[in-house]
Amino acid sequence: MSAIDETGYNRDRYQDVRADVVSRWNTAFPGRVTDPESVNGRIISTTAELEDQANSKIQLLLDAFNPAAARGNLLSWLAMLMAKRRRESVLSTVTVTVTASSVGCTIPAGSIVSQENGPAKFRTLAEVILDPNASDDVACEALTAGAIEADAGTVTQIDTPVYGWASVTNAAAASVGRSRETDAQLRFRMLKTSSAAVGTIEGIETAINQLDGVTYCRVVENSDDVTDANGLPPHSIMPIVVGGADQEIADALLASVSAGIGYTDDGDLPYVDWVSVNTTNPSNGQVRVVWFARPSTVTPAIAMEIDVGINFPSDGQSRIKAAVVELVNNWDIGRTLYASRLYNAINTVEDVDINSCTIDATDKILLAPFEKLEITADDITITVI
Numbered sequence: 001m002s003a004i005d006e007t008g009y010n011r012d013r014y015q016d017v018r019a020d021v022v023s024r025w026n027t028a029f030p031g032r033v034t035d036p037e038s039v040n041g042r043i044i045s046t047t048a049e050l051e052d053q054a055n056s057k058i059q060l061l062l063d064a065f066n067p068a069a070a071r072g073n074l075l076s077w078l079a080m081l082m083a084k085r086r087r088e089s090v091l092s093t094v095t096v097t098v099t100a101s102s103v104g105c106t107i108p109a110g111s112i113v114s115q116e117n118g119p120a121k122f123r124t125l126a127e128v129i130l131d132p133n134a135s136d137d138v139a140c141e142a143l144t145a146g147a148i149e150a151d152a153g154t155v156t157q158i159d160t161p162v163y164g165w166a167s168v169t170n171a172a173a174a175s176v177g178r179s180r181e182t183d184a185q186l187r188f189r190m191l192k193t194s195s196a197a198v199g200t201i202e203g204i205e206t207a208i209n210q211l212d213g214v215t216y217c218r219v220v221e222n223s224d225d226v227t228d229a230n231g232l233p234p235h236s237i238m239p240i241v242v243g244g245a246d247q248e249i250a251d252a253l254l255a256s257v258s259a260g261i262g263y264t265d266d267g268d269l270p271y272v273d274w275v276s277v278n279t280t281n282p283s284n285g286q287v288r289v290v291w292f293a294r295p296s297t298v299t300p301a302i303a304m305e306i307d308v309g310i311n312f313p314s315d316g317q318s319r320i321k322a323a324v325v326e327l328v329n330n331w332d333i334g335r336t337l338y339a340s341r342l343y344n345a346i347n348t349v350e351d352v353d354i355n356s357c358t359i360d361a362t363d364k365i366l367l368a369p370f371e372k373l374e375i376t377a378d379d380i381t382i383t384v385i
Contacts, residue, residue, distance in 0.1 A: 018048035087181040089145030094174035100130035105164030112159035119322035150174040207256040216242035239292040250277035250290040263291035295372040309351035321377040334369040
């Protein structure tokens with residue numbers, strides 16, 4: 001029978017549950033027929049199914065208390081006990097300039113504009129009343145959440161027909177949003193930073209990740225007596241942080257880094273995007289220079305050859321580029337990206353076969369711990385053969 005012991009919850013399969021019910025039935029009613037097609041067998045199967053459903057609910061209840069297994073809202077609620085919040089989606093925003101023809105126009109809120117032959121679509125957030133040949137600016141937000149990009153001068157297509165609306169454009173690039181944090185991303189952040197904010201690597205990362213605005217933190221250390229392969233000097237750390245205020249990060253590092261541990265700085269790795277902050281230790285009044293790194297951007301060239309069928313959509317290439325851009329720009333900092341991982345993004349478009357796909361003309365790109373990938377659609381070349 002299903003049971004909870006020191007190894008966790010050991011749940012029986014349905015077949016085992018039914019066999020156990022059959023055994024108990026035969027004990028109570030010897031000689032009865034219990035095969036699945038019989039009346040007795042159907043009663044046994046129903047009983048076993050009810051017991052199996054109860055076991056499922058027990059499993060779900062126990063998973064709700066397990067950060068390694070909880071899902072959905074259960075994981076979000078559990079995260080609060082570990083001082084974490086799931087990062088909700090943020091819509092990309094852009095300000096566009098709309099222009100009327102010689103008759104003037106009234107553009108309703110919610111009107112759709114987009115990139116010509118591109119994936120970015122936005123809705124206006126306010127009504128705009130224009131005199132003949134007049135122009136005005138209006139704020140817009142993306143129709144879907146995620147990293148929807150639009151360079152300056154690319155939002156030029158009017159998707160909602162309005163009499164007298166002549167043109168639209170954006171003088172500045174869109175402010176890029178983000179997708180809702182997945183269970184896997186939230187779980188990784190919870191388990192990675194669950195320690196107390198003390199002088200261990202996990203503790204330092206916890207201290208920084210608790211700060212407002214911080215979306216990523218990784219601490220690389222060299223505990224040896226010689227400079228390591230990454231260029232870190234002996235007994236030093238290299239915090240890599242995305243988001244957050246410089247002074248708050250420096251204060252958190254000063255409070256959590258053990259005494260006597262140094263910081264890797266621009267003299268050790270001059271090609272890193274360094275931040276240095278003078279901060280005062282409240283315990284002894286000493287001023288300390290705290291160093292940490294912001295991720296450096298790497299922009300690889302991605303090339304692919306594809307075959308397409310008759311059901312390949314007319315905007316298929318732009319959709320492939322958008323999917324690849326989203327995957328690459330959300331790739332983990334410092335993590336090797338293999339070209340084969342791009343196949344998932346390419347195959348989101350129907351009726352396409354992949355002949356080859358390369359990153360900087362190779363099968364992968366190796367990143368240093370402080371490097372992140374960032375590309376646009378212009379960095380992707382698609383050849384249809």
